[in-house]
Amino acid sequence: MATYRALTDLFLPGSVMVDAGTIINDGPGGLLPAGWIPPVSAVEPLDSAAIQAYWNVGPVGLNGADPNISLSPWWMGRRWSNILVQAPKCRWVRQSDGSFVLQGGGESLGPRI
Numbered sequence: 001m002a003t004y005r006a007l008t009d010l011f012l013p014g015s016v017m018v019d020a021g022t023i024i025n026d027g028p029g030g031l032l033p034a035g036w037i038p039p040v041s042a043v044e045p046l047d048s049a050a051i052q053a054y055w056n057v058g059p060v061g062l063n064g065a066d067p068n069i070s071l072s073p074w075w076m077g078r079r080w081s082n083i084l085v086q087a088p089k090c091r092w093v094r095q096s097d098g099s100f101v102l103q104g105g106g107e108s109l110g111p112r113i
Contacts, residue, residue, distance in 0.1 A: 001027035002036070002050035004043040007088060020085045044088035051090065051106045058112040059092040059100045 003025040010018050016031050018024060023046070026032035038045065038054050045054040090104035092112075099111035 001025050001030070001047070002032070002038075002053050003027075003046045004032075004038060004050050005046055005088075006043055007085060008042050010039075010042060040092070044090050045105065046090075048105075051102065052109070054090070055102050055106050055109045055112065059094075 003023060006018050006020050006022045006024060008020050010020075010022075010024075012018060012024070012031055013033055013036070014031075018031065024031045024043075026034050026036050036053075037057060038050065040054075040057055040060045043054075045051040088104070090102065090106065092100045093103045094100055095111060097111075099113050101107055101111050102109060
């Protein structure tokens, strides 16, 4: 089972809308279908299955490793619904050789180009 935290409001398969900050998963009774592909910088992976799926997608160009991309448009603060959304701990970080490493849980998976 892969578990994620939504960093922005998301429209999920099955016409389901979740607020930023919501914990979602693909387990039995979860909101996500099995094999769901996590959108880079819109969710934070919270467990090993989610980290692996997030790493498999990889960073999307330079945007995938922009630490501020998930801040837009709400800037990780109080939104109109007064929900505080914390910045992700697991995120892509660009390395000096041009590769990307998933810091905050995915370092052992190695770099992505």
